[in-house]
Amino acid sequence: MENSACHERCLKEKKDSMTELRAVRRMLLCGLCLCFVAPLVALPARAQSQKKSREEITIERLEAIHEIENLMSEYYWMHASDQMKDYLMAYHTPGARVTNDLHEQSMVQTEKNTSAKQGLDRDARRIEMRSSPGFLHVHLEASPVIELAADGNSARGSWISPGLEADPPGMKPAPAGQRTTVGYWAWAKLGAEFVKENGQWRIWHLHVYSLFMTPYDQSWAEADPNSEGGGPPASSGPPGGSRGQGSGGAAGAGAPGGSGGPPGSGGSPGAGGPQQEEEAPLDKSTLPISEKWLYTPTAVYPDAKPLPPAPYDTYQFDRSTSY
Amino acid sequence: MEISGNSSAVRGVVLSGMMGAAALLFLFSSASAQTKPAQSGSDRQASLTLRLDRLQAVRDVQNLMSRYTYYQSAAMQDETIALFAQHTPGTRVEMLWGVYDGLDSVKKCYKLDHLQHSDLKKRAGVMQIDTLTTPIIQVAGDGKTAKGVWMSPGLDSTVVDGKPSAKWAWTKYGADFVKEDGAWKIWHLHIYGIFLTDYHKSWADGPQLKYDASYAGLIGPQMHNDRPPTTSWTFSADTVFPDDQPSIPQPYQTFDEKTAY
Numbered sequence: 001m002e003n004s005a006c007h008e009r010c011l012k013e014k015k016d017s018m019t020e021l022r023a024v025r026r027m028l029l030c031g032l033c034l035c036f037v038a039p040l041v042a043l044p045a046r047a048q049s050q051k052k053s054r055e056e057i058t059i060e061r062l063e064a065i066h067e068i069e070n071l072m073s074e075y076y077w078m079h080a081s082d083q084m085k086d087y088l089m090a091y092h093t094p095g096a097r098v099t100n101d102l103h104e105q106s107m108v109q110t111e112k113n114t115s116a117k118q119g120l121d122r123d124a125r126r127i128e129m130r131s132s133p134g135f136l137h138v139h140l141e142a143s144p145v146i147e148l149a150a151d152g153n154s155a156r157g158s159w160i161s162p163g164l165e166a167d168p169p170g171m172k173p174a175p176a177g178q179r180t181t182v183g184y185w186a187w188a189k190l191g192a193e194f195v196k197e198n199g200q201w202r203i204w205h206l207h208v209y210s211l212f213m214t215p216y217d218q219s220w221a222e223a224d225p226n227s228e229g230g231g232p233p234a235s236s237g238p239p240g241g242s243r244g245q246g247s248g249g250a251a252g253a254g255a256p257g258g259s260g261g262p263p264g265s266g267g268s269p270g271a272g273g274p275q276q277e278e279e280a281p282l283d284k285s286t287l288p289i290s291e292k293w294l295y296t297p298t299a300v301y302p303d304a305k306p307l308p309p310a311p312y313d314t315y316q317f318d319r320s321t322s323y
Numbered sequence: 324m325e326i327s328g329n330s331s332a333v334r335g336v337v338l339s340g341m342m343g344a345a346a347l348l349f350l351f352s353s354a355s356a357q358t359k360p361a362q363s364g365s366d367r368q369a370s371l372t373l374r375l376d377r378l379q380a381v382r383d384v385q386n387l388m389s390r391y392t393y394y395q396s397a398a399m400q401d402e403t404i405a406l407f408a409q410h411t412p413g414t415r416v417e418m419l420w421g422v423y424d425g426l427d428s429v430k431k432c433y434k435l436d437h438l439q440h441s442d443l444k445k446r447a448g449v450m451q452i453d454t455l456t457t458p459i460i461q462v463a464g465d466g467k468t469a470k471g472v473w474m475s476p477g478l479d480s481t482v483v484d485g486k487p488s489a490k491w492a493w494t495k496y497g498a499d500f501v502k503e504d505g506a507w508k509i510w511h512l513h514i515y516g517i518f519l520t521d522y523h524k525s526w527a528d529g530p531q532l533k534y535d536a537s538y539a540g541l542i543g544p545q546m547h548n549d550r551p552p553t554t555s556w557t558f559s560a561d562t563v564f565p566d567d568q569p570s571i572p573q574p575y576q577t578f579d580e581k582t583a584y
Contacts, residue, residue: 166527
């Protein structure tokens with residue numbers, strides 16, 4: 001009896017033990033399930049909190065347009081006092097470029113071309129050249145049209161830019177008998193495309209479409225279209241408009257923005273000729289159309305240089321409409 | 324029983340551990356969901372309202388300054404004075420010939436040292452137009468103040484001794500703004516010169532008419548400014564364009580007097 005009772009007790013204890021173990025196993029499984037389920041339960045809450053309301057999206061888009069207008073204005077404030085503008089450009093986005101129709105040329109900028117050393121070199125040159133008195137390049141931004149892509153990843157804008165310039169004596173060789181410092185009217189239109197880099201809007205593409213450049217006392221209707229807008233003959237034309245940076249292209253009186261070539265073009269100060277060092281030939285199919293246009297009494301005003309941006313969903317390059 | 328007792332304890336520990344882990348995971352997930360933005364519903368609404376107010380401020384400030392130039396071109400001095408902060412300390416205007424400190428001086432500036440709207444005899448033949456372009460406007464993160472700069476191509480037409488005189492008058496504007504009773508007002512206004520030249524003369528030719536204290540002499544025999552101008556740059560062949568007149572406003576949280584225009 002004792003043996004039998006002991007056997008039964010042992011069996012019962014073993015059974016209880018197995019039951020407990022199964023219970024523990026079930027608990028383990030339940031616990032594991034909870035661990036997986038808890039984040040899943042939290043995710044909808046997270047998604048809900050991250051989902052932007054219509055109001056938030058609208059606010060964000062309006063803030064972007066304001067930042068872009070400030071950005072373009074800052075570019076030309078910097079241009080007026082000839083300060084570095086590199087930080088305003090989207091150098092870390094492939095295909096960043098500046099195009100100047102006076103030169104019928106695009107300058108494609110890459111991160112490689114804005115290495116720290118080159119940047120410092122340019123800065124040093126600029127600081128040195130800024131001591132040159134008599135330099136005045138004031139280009140204004142008026143009539144803005146700014147469109148932000150529906151996807152919010154890019155933006156496009158156009159401006160009409162009245163402006164004027166003056167260059168220091170000797171910078172702009174003058175024909176015999178003329179004064180060496182000349183004041184110019186310099187009007188242009190601007191087209192620009194923007195992207196965000198590290199949360200900041202930057203100028204990705206800047207295109208300067210010339211209208212006219214003429215000495216202050218000469219009508220734009222009398223300007224010689226073959227002489228960079230009525231200034232001194234092209235053969236003796238000035239270097240790029242910005243002190244300290246070669247035009248990187250043809251000699252020109254330097255229309256806004258494109259004058260002096262894009263930051264990082266590597267031009268040497270005062271050098272008017274081509275200076276595209278370290279740059280491979282450009283594939284024109286990837287660049288916007290750039291054709292010099294200057295007002296003459298027989299010229300037809302171009303309607304698509306640039307076309308003001310229309311609302312769009314996602315940026316797509318198009319040679320005829322991209323800036 | 325001993326085994327059974329241990330199992331119960333183990334079960335309790337495991338169950339508690341698992342529940343604790345699940346709770347922690349839930350909390351972590353929820354917390355990370357709140358990290359950006361880390362706001363409750365009311366905070367989020369307050370943030371949206373502030374962002375909307377700041378966007379509205381950009382438009383209001385631009386309109387305010389455009390009204391200023393519009394009123395000035397028509398010598399509407401009472402309307403001009405109303406654009407300035409009326410009870411915020413430190414209201415100031417710096418004209419090309421001098422500084423007017425405080426609202427009373429600002430009133431003197433426009434009522435005594437400018438043409439008056441009702442003086443049709445003196446206003447005959449006068450057309451002074453400043454336009455505002457190339458704006459950079461920054462509204463403080465706290466939404467209480469704003470700063471802006473503009474480039475201003477303009478013209479100045481007067482009649483001197485019976486002879487008409489037309490000049491190009493290009494300047495720059497820097498201004499601080501403050502909200503008073505829900506409306507944006509000009510707090511500090513500073514006008515900086517670029518060049519002033521007869522319309523038929525090049526800005527590159529010298530000597531130019533100077534944008535400095537002597538400019539007052541072109542306007543009237545006795546001006547009522549409190550002190551001389553703090554800036555007096557005018558372009559000429561021997562000057563370098565200043566890069567800090569005015570300084571370009573950068574994003575900021577609260578107003579700093581050191582950056583005042």
